[in-house]
Amino acid sequence: MTGGPAEHARRTADLVDLVQRMARGDADAFADLYDETSASVYGIALSVVRSPRLAETLTQEVYADAWRTAARYDPGEVTVLAWLISTAHRHIVERVRTMSRESAPDRFSGLNGNHRFDRANPAGGSRADAEQARRAWCLLSPTHREAVTLAYFGGYSQTEVARMLGQPLGTVRASIRDGMVALRAATGVGL
Amino acid sequence: MSDVHAAAASYAVDALSSAERAEFEAHLDGCASCHVEVHEFAETLAELAPLVASAPPVGLRNSVLTAVADLRQADLQQADRQQADQQRAARLAERAGRAGAQGSDDVPPRRALASVTELRPLEPHEVAPLEEHPSVVPEMPWLGVTAALSEDLGRRSRWRERVLGALVAASLILAVALGGWVYVSRQQIQTLTADAQRQTGLLTAWDARVYYVEVNVDRSTSPVSFVVSTARNEALFVGRDLPPLPANSIYQLWTVDGTASTSAGVVNGSGEVRQMLTGSLREVDKLVISIEPGPMESKTPTGPQFPVSIS
Numbered sequence A: 001m002t003g004g005p006a007e008h009a010r011r012t013a014d015l016v017d018l019v020q021r022m023a024r025g026d027a028d029a030f031a032d033l034y035d036e037t038s039a040s041v042y043g044i045a046l047s048v049v050r051s052p053r054l055a056e057t058l059t060q061e062v063y064a065d066a067w068r069t070a071a072r073y074d075p076g077e078v079t080v081l082a083w084l085i086s087t088a089h090r091h092i093v094e095r096v097r098t099m100s101r102e103s104a105p106d107r108f109s110g111l112n113g114n115h116r117f118d119r120a121n122p123a124g125g126s127r128a129d130a131e132q133a134r135r136a137w138c139l140l141s142p143t144h145r146e147a148v149t150l151a152y153f154g155g156y157s158q159t160e161v162a163r164m165l166g167q168p169l170g171t172v173r174a175s176i177r178d179g180m181v182a183l184r185a186a187t188g189v190g191l
Numbered sequence B: 001m002s003d004v005h006a007a008a009a010s011y012a013v014d015a016l017s018s019a020e021r022a023e024f025e026a027h028l029d030g031c032a033s034c035h036v037e038v039h040e041f042a043e044t045l046a047e048l049a050p051l052v053a054s055a056p057p058v059g060l061r062n063s064v065l066t067a068v069a070d071l072r073q074a075d076l077q078q079a080d081r082q083q084a085d086q087q088r089a090a091r092l093a094e095r096a097g098r099a100g101a102q103g104s105d106d107v108p109p110r111r112a113l114a115s116v117t118e119l120r121p122l123e124p125h126e127v128a129p130l131e132e133h134p135s136v137v138p139e140m141p142w143l144g145v146t147a148a149l150s151e152d153l154g155r156r157s158r159w160r161e162r163v164l165g166a167l168v169a170a171s172l173i174l175a176v177a178l179g180g181w182v183y184v185s186r187q188q189i190q191t192l193t194a195d196a197q198r199q200t201g202l203l204t205a206w207d208a209r210v211y212y213v214e215v216n217v218d219r220s221t222s223p224v225s226f227v228v229s230t231a232r233n234e235a236l237f238v239g240r241d242l243p244p245l246p247a248n249s250i251y252q253l254w255t256v257d258g259t260a261s262t263s264a265g266v267v268n269g270s271g272e273v274r275q276m277l278t279g280s281l282r283e284v285d286k287l288v289i290s291i292e293p294g295p296m297e298s299k300t301p302t303g304p305q306f307p308v309s310i311s
Helices: A005-023 A027-049 A052-072 A080-097 A105-109 A127-139 A142-153 A158-165 A169-187 B008-012 B018-028 B032-051 B058-069 B082-098 B124-132 B153-172 B194-203
Strands: B110-112 B175-178 B181-184 B209-217 B220-229 B234-240 B250-257 B260-266 B272-276 B286-292 B305-309
Touching: A005 A027, A005 A052, A005 A080, A027 A052, A027 A080, A027 A142, A027 B032, A027 B058, A052 A080, A052 B058, A080 B032, A127 A169, A127 B032, A142 A158, A142 A169, A142 B032, A158 A169, A169 B008, A169 B032, B008 B018, B008 B032, B018 B032, B194 B220, B194 B234, B194 B272, B209 B286, B209 B305, B220 B286, B234 B250, B234 B286
Parallel strands: none
Antiparallel strands: B110 B209, B175 B181, B209 B220, B220 B234, B234 B272, B250 B260, B250 B286, B286 B305
8 A cells, every 4th residue: 555646546436436336236345345444434433432342333333324325425525435434423423422421431431531632543544544644633733633633533512522621612613613624724625 | 704604614523413403404505615615524534534543343344244235225226237236135135034044953965155144243252363452442642541652653564464364354254164063264364365355255155055074084074165156166165174194195176077077276284274176167066175195186086085066
Protein backbone atom coordinates (compact mmCIF):
# COMPACT_ATOMS: atom_id res chain seq x y z
CA MET A 1 0.00 0.00 0.00
CA THR A 2 1.72 3.11 -1.15
CA GLY A 3 -1.12 5.59 -0.87
CA GLY A 4 -1.08 8.74 -2.95
CA PRO A 5 -3.88 10.42 -4.88
CA ALA A 6 -3.99 7.90 -7.76
CA GLU A 7 -4.22 4.99 -5.39
CA HIS A 8 -6.85 6.85 -3.42
CA ALA A 9 -8.95 7.48 -6.53
CA ARG A 10 -8.66 3.88 -7.67
CA ARG A 11 -9.76 2.63 -4.29
CA THR A 12 -12.70 5.02 -4.28
CA ALA A 13 -13.85 3.74 -7.68
CA ASP A 14 -13.40 0.12 -6.61
CA LEU A 15 -15.64 0.67 -3.61
CA VAL A 16 -18.38 2.11 -5.82
CA ASP A 17 -18.21 -1.00 -7.97
CA LEU A 18 -18.53 -3.21 -4.90
CA VAL A 19 -21.61 -1.39 -3.62
CA GLN A 20 -23.26 -1.50 -7.03
CA ARG A 21 -22.67 -5.23 -7.18
CA MET A 22 -24.04 -5.58 -3.66
CA ALA A 23 -27.17 -3.84 -4.86
CA ARG A 24 -27.60 -6.71 -7.30
CA GLY A 25 -27.22 -9.27 -4.53
CA ASP A 26 -23.55 -10.09 -4.98
CA ALA A 27 -22.41 -11.57 -1.67
CA ASP A 28 -18.77 -11.72 -2.77
CA ALA A 29 -18.77 -7.96 -3.33
CA PHE A 30 -20.22 -7.54 0.12
CA ALA A 31 -17.44 -9.63 1.62
CA ASP A 32 -14.90 -7.49 -0.21
CA LEU A 33 -16.51 -4.30 1.06
CA TYR A 34 -16.32 -5.67 4.56
CA ASP A 35 -12.65 -6.49 4.17
CA GLU A 36 -11.91 -3.03 2.82
CA THR A 37 -13.84 -1.01 5.36
CA SER A 38 -14.49 -2.99 8.53
CA ALA A 39 -11.46 -1.65 10.41
CA SER A 40 -12.81 1.87 9.94
CA VAL A 41 -16.37 1.02 10.96
CA TYR A 42 -15.34 -1.14 13.88
CA GLY A 43 -12.80 1.45 14.99
CA ILE A 44 -15.42 4.19 15.07
CA ALA A 45 -17.85 1.97 16.92
CA LEU A 46 -15.16 1.13 19.44
CA SER A 47 -14.22 4.75 19.93
CA VAL A 48 -17.82 5.68 20.71
CA VAL A 49 -18.99 2.70 22.75
CA ARG A 50 -15.61 1.65 24.17
CA SER A 51 -16.69 -1.95 24.53
CA PRO A 52 -15.35 -4.49 22.01
CA ARG A 53 -18.40 -6.69 22.39
CA LEU A 54 -20.85 -3.86 21.81
CA ALA A 55 -18.73 -2.52 18.97
CA GLU A 56 -18.95 -5.91 17.27
CA THR A 57 -22.73 -5.96 17.56
CA LEU A 58 -23.02 -2.46 16.16
CA THR A 59 -20.62 -3.20 13.33
CA GLN A 60 -22.70 -6.19 12.36
CA GLU A 61 -25.84 -4.05 12.35
CA VAL A 62 -24.13 -1.44 10.22
CA TYR A 63 -23.15 -3.98 7.57
CA ALA A 64 -26.56 -5.60 7.56
CA ASP A 65 -27.98 -2.15 6.93
CA ALA A 66 -25.44 -1.48 4.18
CA TRP A 67 -26.44 -4.69 2.44
CA ARG A 68 -30.11 -3.78 2.59
CA THR A 69 -29.66 -0.23 1.41
CA ALA A 70 -26.88 -0.65 -1.15
CA ALA A 71 -29.25 0.11 -4.01
CA ARG A 72 -29.93 3.52 -2.54
CA TYR A 73 -26.30 4.57 -2.57
CA ASP A 74 -25.76 7.39 -5.05
CA PRO A 75 -22.15 7.70 -6.21
CA GLY A 76 -22.92 11.22 -7.45
CA GLU A 77 -23.43 12.44 -3.90
CA VAL A 78 -20.72 11.03 -1.68
CA THR A 79 -17.98 8.43 -1.74
CA VAL A 80 -18.72 4.95 -0.47
CA LEU A 81 -16.54 5.48 2.56
CA ALA A 82 -18.37 8.69 3.48
CA TRP A 83 -21.71 7.01 2.93
CA LEU A 84 -20.82 3.98 4.99
CA ILE A 85 -19.10 5.83 7.79
CA SER A 86 -21.75 8.53 8.15
CA THR A 87 -24.57 5.98 8.30
CA ALA A 88 -22.50 3.88 10.68
CA HIS A 89 -21.78 6.78 12.98
CA ARG A 90 -25.41 7.86 12.97
CA HIS A 91 -26.50 4.33 13.82
CA ILE A 92 -23.90 3.90 16.55
CA VAL A 93 -24.73 7.23 18.15
CA GLU A 94 -28.46 6.62 18.05
CA ARG A 95 -28.02 3.25 19.69
CA VAL A 96 -25.65 4.46 22.35
CA ARG A 97 -27.77 7.43 23.34
CA THR A 98 -30.60 5.11 24.27
CA MET A 99 -28.28 3.08 26.46
CA SER A 100 -27.86 3.58 30.15
CA ARG A 101 -24.72 3.68 32.21
CA GLU A 102 -25.52 0.10 33.16
CA SER A 103 -25.71 -1.25 29.63
CA ALA A 104 -22.75 0.69 28.30
CA PRO A 105 -20.56 1.30 31.33
CA ASP A 106 -17.29 1.51 29.41
CA ARG A 107 -18.57 4.50 27.55
CA PHE A 108 -18.75 6.50 30.73
CA SER A 109 -15.74 5.18 32.54
CA GLY A 110 -13.25 6.50 30.02
CA LEU A 111 -14.09 10.11 30.58
CA ASN A 112 -12.93 10.56 34.10
CA GLY A 113 -9.28 11.14 33.42
CA ASN A 114 -7.71 14.38 32.45
CA HIS A 115 -8.30 15.05 28.80
CA ARG A 116 -5.35 15.00 26.48
CA PHE A 117 -5.98 15.98 22.94
CA ASP A 118 -2.55 15.95 21.49
CA ARG A 119 -2.24 12.64 19.76
CA ALA A 120 -4.06 10.59 17.26
CA ASN A 121 -3.90 6.88 16.79
CA PRO A 122 -2.59 6.02 13.35
CA ALA A 123 -3.75 2.40 13.12
CA GLY A 124 -5.31 0.71 10.12
CA GLY A 125 -5.84 1.87 6.57
CA SER A 126 -2.88 2.63 4.42
CA ARG A 127 -0.03 4.40 6.08
CA ALA A 128 -0.41 7.36 3.74
CA ASP A 129 -4.08 7.74 4.65
CA ALA A 130 -3.28 7.47 8.33
CA GLU A 131 -0.47 9.96 8.00
CA GLN A 132 -2.71 12.44 6.21
CA ALA A 133 -5.42 12.06 8.83
CA ARG A 134 -2.91 12.51 11.60
CA ARG A 135 -1.48 15.62 9.99
CA ALA A 136 -4.91 17.15 9.54
CA TRP A 137 -5.76 16.31 13.09
CA CYS A 138 -2.61 17.88 14.47
CA LEU A 139 -3.37 21.13 12.68
CA LEU A 140 -6.50 21.65 14.75
CA SER A 141 -6.39 24.05 17.63
CA PRO A 142 -6.74 22.26 20.98
CA THR A 143 -10.16 23.83 21.57
CA HIS A 144 -11.54 22.63 18.25
CA ARG A 145 -9.95 19.23 18.59
CA GLU A 146 -11.53 18.78 21.98
CA ALA A 147 -15.01 19.64 20.76
CA VAL A 148 -14.80 17.46 17.65
CA THR A 149 -13.31 14.57 19.61
CA LEU A 150 -16.06 14.52 22.17
CA ALA A 151 -18.83 15.02 19.63
CA TYR A 152 -17.65 12.70 16.89
CA PHE A 153 -15.26 10.15 18.39
CA GLY A 154 -17.04 10.24 21.72
CA GLY A 155 -20.54 10.32 20.25
CA TYR A 156 -21.77 12.99 22.64
CA SER A 157 -24.38 15.55 21.71
CA GLN A 158 -23.31 19.16 21.56
CA THR A 159 -25.36 19.78 24.71
CA GLU A 160 -23.49 17.04 26.53
CA VAL A 161 -20.19 18.36 25.24
CA ALA A 162 -21.05 21.83 26.52
CA ARG A 163 -21.82 20.41 29.94
CA MET A 164 -18.64 18.33 30.02
CA LEU A 165 -16.47 21.28 29.06
CA GLY A 166 -18.35 23.81 31.11
CA GLN A 167 -18.88 26.01 28.08
CA PRO A 168 -21.99 27.64 26.60
CA LEU A 169 -23.73 25.63 23.90
CA GLY A 170 -23.08 28.34 21.32
CA THR A 171 -19.34 28.18 22.00
CA VAL A 172 -19.26 24.41 21.59
CA ARG A 173 -21.30 24.56 18.41
CA ALA A 174 -18.90 27.14 17.01
CA SER A 175 -15.92 24.99 18.01
CA ILE A 176 -17.39 21.98 16.25
CA ARG A 177 -18.09 24.04 13.20
CA ASP A 178 -14.70 25.77 13.09
CA GLY A 179 -13.00 22.46 13.76
CA MET A 180 -14.83 20.74 10.91
CA VAL A 181 -14.10 23.60 8.53
CA ALA A 182 -10.41 23.41 9.43
CA LEU A 183 -10.36 19.65 9.01
CA ARG A 184 -12.12 19.95 5.66
CA ALA A 185 -9.39 22.28 4.47
CA ALA A 186 -6.61 20.15 5.93
CA THR A 187 -7.88 16.97 4.29
CA GLY A 188 -8.39 18.70 0.95
CA VAL A 189 -12.09 17.85 0.77
CA GLY A 190 -14.16 20.19 -1.39
CA LEU A 191 -11.18 21.77 -3.11
CA MET B 1 -24.87 33.13 9.02
CA SER B 2 -28.02 32.07 10.79
CA ASP B 3 -28.10 29.52 13.53
CA VAL B 4 -29.66 26.89 11.38
CA HIS B 5 -26.87 26.99 8.79
CA ALA B 6 -24.37 26.86 11.60
CA ALA B 7 -25.76 23.50 12.66
CA ALA B 8 -24.43 21.71 9.55
CA ALA B 9 -21.21 20.65 11.27
CA SER B 10 -22.99 19.50 14.41
CA TYR B 11 -25.38 17.61 12.18
CA ALA B 12 -22.50 15.95 10.32
CA VAL B 13 -20.90 14.73 13.54
CA ASP B 14 -24.30 13.58 14.86
CA ALA B 15 -24.13 15.95 17.80
CA LEU B 16 -27.68 17.29 17.47
CA SER B 17 -30.51 16.18 19.69
CA SER B 18 -33.41 14.58 17.87
CA ALA B 19 -35.40 17.82 18.00
CA GLU B 20 -32.47 19.86 16.71
CA ARG B 21 -31.85 17.32 14.01
CA ALA B 22 -35.44 17.35 12.82
CA GLU B 23 -35.26 21.13 12.58
CA PHE B 24 -32.04 21.04 10.62
CA GLU B 25 -33.23 18.33 8.25
CA ALA B 26 -36.31 20.39 7.46
CA HIS B 27 -33.99 23.21 6.52
CA LEU B 28 -31.55 20.94 4.71
CA ASP B 29 -34.11 19.89 2.12
CA GLY B 30 -34.24 23.36 0.69
CA CYS B 31 -30.71 24.61 1.30
CA ALA B 32 -28.21 23.71 -1.38
CA SER B 33 -25.22 25.15 0.47
CA CYS B 34 -25.96 23.15 3.61
CA HIS B 35 -26.46 20.08 1.46
CA VAL B 36 -23.00 20.46 -0.04
CA GLU B 37 -21.49 21.23 3.31
CA VAL B 38 -22.96 18.18 4.98
CA HIS B 39 -21.55 15.98 2.23
CA GLU B 40 -18.17 17.63 2.46
CA PHE B 41 -18.08 17.13 6.20
CA ALA B 42 -19.01 13.49 5.69
CA GLU B 43 -16.06 13.12 3.32
CA THR B 44 -13.83 14.88 5.82
CA LEU B 45 -14.85 12.51 8.59
CA ALA B 46 -14.26 9.52 6.33
CA GLU B 47 -10.73 10.81 5.80
CA LEU B 48 -10.27 10.85 9.56
CA ALA B 49 -11.36 7.24 10.02
CA PRO B 50 -7.75 5.98 10.04
CA LEU B 51 -7.28 7.82 13.33
CA VAL B 52 -9.34 5.21 15.12
CA ALA B 53 -9.27 2.29 12.65
CA SER B 54 -8.95 -1.03 14.40
CA ALA B 55 -9.15 -4.51 12.97
CA PRO B 56 -12.29 -6.23 14.24
CA PRO B 57 -12.08 -9.71 15.75
CA VAL B 58 -11.72 -12.26 12.97
CA GLY B 59 -14.90 -14.06 13.94
CA LEU B 60 -16.97 -10.98 13.20
CA ARG B 61 -16.49 -11.44 9.49
CA ASN B 62 -18.32 -14.74 9.46
CA SER B 63 -21.08 -13.38 11.67
CA VAL B 64 -21.60 -10.46 9.33
CA LEU B 65 -21.60 -12.54 6.16
CA THR B 66 -23.90 -15.13 7.67
CA ALA B 67 -26.35 -12.51 8.87
CA VAL B 68 -26.73 -10.87 5.50
CA ALA B 69 -27.20 -14.18 3.76
CA ASP B 70 -30.55 -14.15 5.49
CA LEU B 71 -31.53 -10.72 4.35
CA ARG B 72 -33.23 -9.51 1.25
CA GLN B 73 -32.21 -6.13 0.06
CA ALA B 74 -34.63 -3.35 0.75
CA ASP B 75 -34.92 -2.67 -2.93
CA LEU B 76 -33.17 -3.98 -5.94
CA GLN B 77 -32.14 -2.13 -9.03
CA GLN B 78 -33.56 -3.18 -12.34
CA ALA B 79 -30.57 -4.96 -13.71
CA ASP B 80 -30.33 -7.67 -16.28
CA ARG B 81 -28.57 -9.92 -13.88
CA GLN B 82 -31.09 -9.25 -11.19
CA GLN B 83 -32.96 -12.49 -11.48
CA ALA B 84 -29.92 -14.74 -11.34
CA ASP B 85 -28.53 -12.79 -8.46
CA GLN B 86 -31.77 -12.97 -6.57
CA GLN B 87 -31.77 -16.70 -6.97
CA ARG B 88 -28.29 -16.75 -5.59
CA ALA B 89 -29.29 -14.69 -2.58
CA ALA B 90 -32.27 -16.96 -2.03
CA ARG B 91 -30.04 -19.99 -2.05
CA LEU B 92 -27.81 -18.39 0.54
CA ALA B 93 -30.80 -17.52 2.65
CA GLU B 94 -32.12 -21.04 2.37
CA ARG B 95 -28.84 -22.42 3.54
CA ALA B 96 -28.85 -19.96 6.40
CA GLY B 97 -32.17 -21.42 7.42
CA ARG B 98 -30.72 -24.89 7.36
CA ALA B 99 -27.73 -24.02 9.46
CA GLY B 100 -27.82 -25.51 12.89
CA ALA B 101 -30.14 -28.27 11.76
CA GLN B 102 -27.29 -30.70 11.58
CA GLY B 103 -26.95 -33.55 14.01
CA SER B 104 -23.59 -35.03 14.76
CA ASP B 105 -24.76 -38.60 15.21
CA ASP B 106 -26.32 -39.00 11.81
CA VAL B 107 -23.66 -37.93 9.40
CA PRO B 108 -24.38 -38.78 5.81
CA PRO B 109 -21.42 -39.99 3.80
CA ARG B 110 -21.43 -36.72 2.02
CA ARG B 111 -23.32 -33.54 2.28
CA ALA B 112 -23.28 -30.01 1.14
CA LEU B 113 -21.11 -27.77 3.19
CA ALA B 114 -19.01 -24.77 2.57
CA SER B 115 -21.69 -22.20 2.59
CA VAL B 116 -20.76 -19.46 4.97
CA THR B 117 -23.87 -20.29 6.88
CA GLU B 118 -22.37 -23.43 8.27
CA LEU B 119 -19.53 -21.68 9.92
CA ARG B 120 -19.54 -20.75 13.49
CA PRO B 121 -18.00 -17.55 14.75
CA LEU B 122 -14.61 -17.91 16.32
CA GLU B 123 -14.63 -18.15 20.06
CA PRO B 124 -12.68 -15.47 21.93
CA HIS B 125 -9.85 -17.84 22.84
CA GLU B 126 -9.37 -18.63 19.20
CA VAL B 127 -8.62 -15.05 18.39
CA ALA B 128 -6.47 -14.48 21.43
CA PRO B 129 -3.59 -12.96 19.50
CA LEU B 130 -5.88 -10.18 18.42
CA GLU B 131 -7.22 -9.41 21.84
CA GLU B 132 -3.90 -9.64 23.57
CA HIS B 133 -2.38 -6.98 21.46
CA PRO B 134 -2.69 -3.51 22.91
CA SER B 135 -3.11 -1.69 19.64
CA VAL B 136 -6.29 -3.53 18.68
CA VAL B 137 -8.31 -1.52 21.13
CA PRO B 138 -7.76 2.10 20.29
CA GLU B 139 -6.16 3.85 23.12
CA MET B 140 -7.98 7.12 22.58
CA PRO B 141 -5.24 9.05 24.29
CA TRP B 142 -7.06 12.27 23.66
CA LEU B 143 -9.75 11.08 26.00
CA GLY B 144 -7.24 10.68 28.76
CA VAL B 145 -6.92 6.94 28.52
CA THR B 146 -3.51 5.41 29.07
CA ALA B 147 -1.42 6.21 26.07
CA ALA B 148 0.63 3.17 25.15
CA LEU B 149 1.32 4.51 21.75
CA SER B 150 5.05 4.60 21.92
CA GLU B 151 5.27 1.51 19.78
CA ASP B 152 7.40 2.17 16.80
CA LEU B 153 5.90 2.08 13.34
CA GLY B 154 7.78 -1.09 12.47
CA ARG B 155 6.10 -2.96 15.21
CA ARG B 156 2.75 -1.66 14.11
CA SER B 157 3.47 -2.71 10.61
CA ARG B 158 4.32 -6.23 11.65
CA TRP B 159 1.23 -6.39 13.74
CA ARG B 160 -0.77 -5.15 10.83
CA GLU B 161 0.51 -8.02 8.79
CA ARG B 162 -0.54 -10.41 11.49
CA VAL B 163 -3.99 -8.90 11.64
CA LEU B 164 -4.23 -9.15 7.90
CA GLY B 165 -3.16 -12.73 8.18
CA ALA B 166 -5.87 -13.42 10.68
CA LEU B 167 -8.44 -11.86 8.41
CA VAL B 168 -7.26 -13.98 5.57
CA ALA B 169 -7.44 -17.06 7.71
CA ALA B 170 -11.02 -16.17 8.50
CA SER B 171 -11.72 -15.63 4.87
CA LEU B 172 -10.44 -19.06 4.10
CA ILE B 173 -13.24 -20.20 6.27
CA LEU B 174 -11.85 -23.65 6.64
CA ALA B 175 -14.96 -25.10 8.08
CA VAL B 176 -14.53 -28.62 7.01
CA ALA B 177 -16.55 -31.59 7.97
CA LEU B 178 -14.16 -34.04 9.45
CA GLY B 179 -16.10 -37.04 10.62
CA GLY B 180 -19.11 -34.87 11.11
CA TRP B 181 -17.34 -32.16 13.08
CA VAL B 182 -17.07 -28.72 11.78
CA TYR B 183 -13.87 -27.12 12.78
CA VAL B 184 -12.44 -23.74 11.98
CA SER B 185 -8.77 -23.47 11.35
CA ARG B 186 -6.81 -20.79 13.08
CA GLN B 187 -3.78 -21.01 10.91
CA GLN B 188 -2.37 -17.61 10.22
CA ILE B 189 -1.72 -16.92 6.61
CA GLN B 190 0.61 -14.03 6.02
CA THR B 191 -0.54 -12.80 2.67
CA LEU B 192 -3.69 -13.00 0.67
CA THR B 193 -2.53 -15.33 -2.03
CA ALA B 194 -4.30 -16.27 -5.20
CA ASP B 195 -4.50 -19.78 -3.83
CA ALA B 196 -6.24 -18.54 -0.71
CA GLN B 197 -8.76 -16.69 -2.85
CA ARG B 198 -9.38 -19.84 -4.85
CA GLN B 199 -9.95 -21.77 -1.69
CA THR B 200 -12.37 -19.18 -0.42
CA GLY B 201 -14.22 -19.25 -3.70
CA LEU B 202 -14.42 -23.00 -3.59
CA LEU B 203 -15.53 -23.20 0.02
CA THR B 204 -18.31 -20.74 -0.62
CA ALA B 205 -19.37 -22.19 -3.96
CA TRP B 206 -23.06 -22.91 -4.07
CA ASP B 207 -22.55 -26.53 -5.01
CA ALA B 208 -19.59 -27.28 -2.76
CA ARG B 209 -19.73 -30.70 -1.18
CA VAL B 210 -17.50 -32.41 1.31
CA TYR B 211 -16.45 -36.02 1.03
CA TYR B 212 -14.43 -37.64 3.73
CA VAL B 213 -12.45 -40.79 4.23
CA GLU B 214 -10.22 -42.16 6.95
CA VAL B 215 -6.55 -42.67 6.28
CA ASN B 216 -5.15 -45.62 8.21
CA VAL B 217 -1.47 -46.31 8.59
CA ASP B 218 -0.56 -49.02 11.04
CA ARG B 219 -2.80 -48.21 13.98
CA SER B 220 -2.88 -44.52 13.31
CA THR B 221 -6.05 -43.05 11.81
CA SER B 222 -6.85 -39.61 10.53
CA PRO B 223 -10.00 -38.40 8.78
CA VAL B 224 -9.39 -36.33 5.69
CA SER B 225 -11.80 -34.41 3.46
CA PHE B 226 -12.15 -33.37 -0.11
CA VAL B 227 -14.21 -30.25 -0.79
CA VAL B 228 -15.51 -30.42 -4.33
CA SER B 229 -17.29 -27.94 -6.53
CA THR B 230 -18.28 -29.38 -9.88
CA ALA B 231 -19.39 -25.97 -11.08
CA ARG B 232 -15.95 -24.52 -10.42
CA ASN B 233 -14.20 -27.72 -11.53
CA GLU B 234 -12.08 -27.54 -8.40
CA ALA B 235 -11.35 -29.65 -5.39
CA LEU B 236 -9.55 -28.98 -2.13
CA PHE B 237 -7.85 -31.58 0.01
CA VAL B 238 -7.98 -30.99 3.75
CA GLY B 239 -6.13 -33.08 6.26
CA ARG B 240 -4.88 -32.67 9.75
CA ASP B 241 -2.10 -34.57 11.46
CA LEU B 242 -1.90 -37.29 8.87
CA PRO B 243 -0.42 -40.55 10.15
CA PRO B 244 3.37 -40.51 9.98
CA LEU B 245 4.93 -42.43 7.11
CA PRO B 246 8.16 -44.40 6.78
CA ALA B 247 11.17 -42.51 5.51
CA ASN B 248 10.79 -41.23 1.94
CA SER B 249 7.14 -42.27 1.65
CA ILE B 250 4.68 -39.61 0.58
CA TYR B 251 0.98 -38.97 0.42
CA GLN B 252 -0.20 -38.38 -3.13
CA LEU B 253 -3.57 -37.20 -4.44
CA TRP B 254 -5.32 -38.60 -7.50
CA THR B 255 -8.31 -37.98 -9.68
CA VAL B 256 -9.75 -41.18 -11.04
CA ASP B 257 -11.85 -41.69 -14.16
CA GLY B 258 -12.91 -45.31 -14.27
CA THR B 259 -9.59 -47.11 -14.05
CA ALA B 260 -7.41 -44.21 -15.17
CA SER B 261 -5.71 -42.33 -12.35
CA THR B 262 -4.17 -38.90 -12.79
CA SER B 263 -1.90 -37.40 -10.19
CA ALA B 264 -3.41 -34.35 -8.53
CA GLY B 265 -0.29 -33.47 -6.56
CA VAL B 266 1.79 -34.56 -3.61
CA VAL B 267 0.57 -33.58 -0.16
CA ASN B 268 2.92 -30.97 1.20
CA GLY B 269 3.41 -30.02 4.78
CA SER B 270 2.40 -31.39 8.12
CA GLY B 271 -0.15 -30.39 10.72
CA GLU B 272 -3.08 -28.82 8.97
CA VAL B 273 -2.88 -29.27 5.24
CA ARG B 274 -5.12 -27.59 2.71
CA GLN B 275 -4.22 -28.06 -0.85
CA MET B 276 -6.01 -27.51 -4.12
CA LEU B 277 -6.00 -30.57 -6.35
CA THR B 278 -4.33 -29.99 -9.68
CA GLY B 279 -6.07 -30.86 -12.92
CA SER B 280 -9.65 -31.05 -14.04
CA LEU B 281 -12.54 -32.84 -12.39
CA ARG B 282 -14.39 -33.48 -15.65
CA GLU B 283 -15.35 -37.14 -15.95
CA VAL B 284 -13.78 -37.83 -12.57
CA ASP B 285 -15.71 -40.25 -10.40
CA LYS B 286 -13.27 -40.80 -7.55
CA LEU B 287 -10.73 -38.82 -5.58
CA VAL B 288 -7.99 -40.75 -3.89
CA ILE B 289 -5.23 -40.19 -1.40
CA SER B 290 -2.60 -42.90 -1.56
CA ILE B 291 0.69 -43.70 0.08
CA GLU B 292 3.56 -43.84 -2.38
CA PRO B 293 7.17 -44.94 -1.95
CA GLY B 294 8.55 -41.46 -2.74
CA PRO B 295 10.46 -39.38 -2.59
CA MET B 296 9.33 -38.59 -6.15
CA GLU B 297 5.68 -38.66 -7.04
CA SER B 298 4.35 -41.87 -8.58
CA LYS B 299 2.95 -42.15 -12.10
CA THR B 300 0.15 -44.39 -10.93
CA PRO B 301 -1.03 -45.27 -7.44
CA THR B 302 1.00 -48.15 -6.07
CA GLY B 303 0.54 -48.14 -2.30
CA PRO B 304 -2.53 -48.21 -0.06
CA GLN B 305 -5.37 -46.11 -1.43
CA PHE B 306 -8.15 -44.26 0.38
CA PRO B 307 -10.81 -43.31 -2.18
CA VAL B 308 -13.99 -41.26 -2.11
CA SER B 309 -16.62 -41.48 -4.85
CA ILE B 310 -17.93 -38.17 -6.05
CA SER B 311 -21.02 -37.44 -8.04
